[in-house]
Amino acid sequence: MTSAQATILLAVVAAAGCQPAARPAANSGSPPAVPSAGAGVVSAEPQEVSDPEAKLLAAYKAAQASQDVEAMLKLYWFGSADAEMRQTIRENVEAELRCPITDIKIEPVEAGRYGPTVEGGIRWRPSLDVVALLTANFDTSHAPPGELATQQIKLTVGRRGGRCYFTVPLRE
Numbered sequence: 001m002t003s004a005q006a007t008i009l010l011a012v013v014a015a016a017g018c019q020p021a022a023r024p025a026a027n028s029g030s031p032p033a034v035p036s037a038g039a040g041v042v043s044a045e046p047q048e049v050s051d052p053e054a055k056l057l058a059a060y061k062a063a064q065a066s067q068d069v070e071a072m073l074k075l076y077w078f079g080s081a082d083a084e085m086r087q088t089i090r091e092n093v094e095a096e097l098r099c100p101i102t103d104i105k106i107e108p109v110e111a112g113r114y115g116p117t118v119e120g121g122i123r124w125r126p127s128l129d130v131v132a133l134l135t136a137n138f139d140t141s142h143a144p145p146g147e148l149a150t151q152q153i154k155l156t157v158g159r160r161g162g163r164c165y166f167t168v169p170l171r172e
Contacts, residue, residue, distance in 0.1 A: 053132050053157060056164040057106045060134065067097045077158060077165035079127035089168060096150045099138035106134045106157065114156045116172065126167035128158025134166070 056075060063071035072093045078086060114130035116123055134155045143149035156167045 052159060052162060052164040053106050053108075056157060056166075057104065057134065060136075061101065061104065064097060064101055064136075069093055069097065072097065075166055076168055077127045077160055078168050079170055081127065081168045081170055085168060085170075095148075096136075096138070096153055099140050099143060099149055102137050102139045104134070104136040106132050108132050109156075114167075123172040124169045125172055126156055126158060127170050128160055128165060128167050130156040130158055130167060132157040132164070 059075055060072070062068075063075065069090065073090065076089060078089075081089075109130060109132055111129070111131075114126055114133075116125040118124070134157055135152065136155075137152050138150055140149035140151050157164050158167045159165075
């Protein structure tokens with residue numbers, strides 16, 4: 001991926017409100033069963049969040065607390081994402097796992113808010129219709145000097161088969 005492509009992708013991800021993460025294997029299942037939410041995480045109380053969204057939130061906290069890249073990747077619905085997007089998402093997940101969560105919430109969003117967008121002449125759409133937005137803040141105080149550390153992410157959430165997944169930007 002060229003520097004220009006990476007810049008465009010990051011702009012798309014920011015505009016779409018989601019962070020890529022992926023691997024070549026197709027996402028064929030639901031988020032893993034997860035014990036109670038990660039210890040030590042202060043969480044904002046979600047408002048009007050459905051049970052599938054609460055399960056996604058708990059699975060996210062558990063994967064983050066255990067720094068389990070593969071468990072985190074199972075929380076994404078990749079749809080027809082290409083290998084390059086899958087690798088970008090994997091790299092983003094690896095980066096976000098470097099710092100602990102300080103605050104996390106998931107909130108419903110109005111339909112169509114995170115729909116298709118055009119960046120750099122490329123039309124992007126989320127892999128699922130977006131129904132909620134997860135916002136997580138991270139403690140970057142122990143990140144090595146000079147290293148870029150993720151301070152906040154916003155991941156769009158969609159539903160499929162009665163379960164919630166993080167969406168992935170797809171080229172149209």
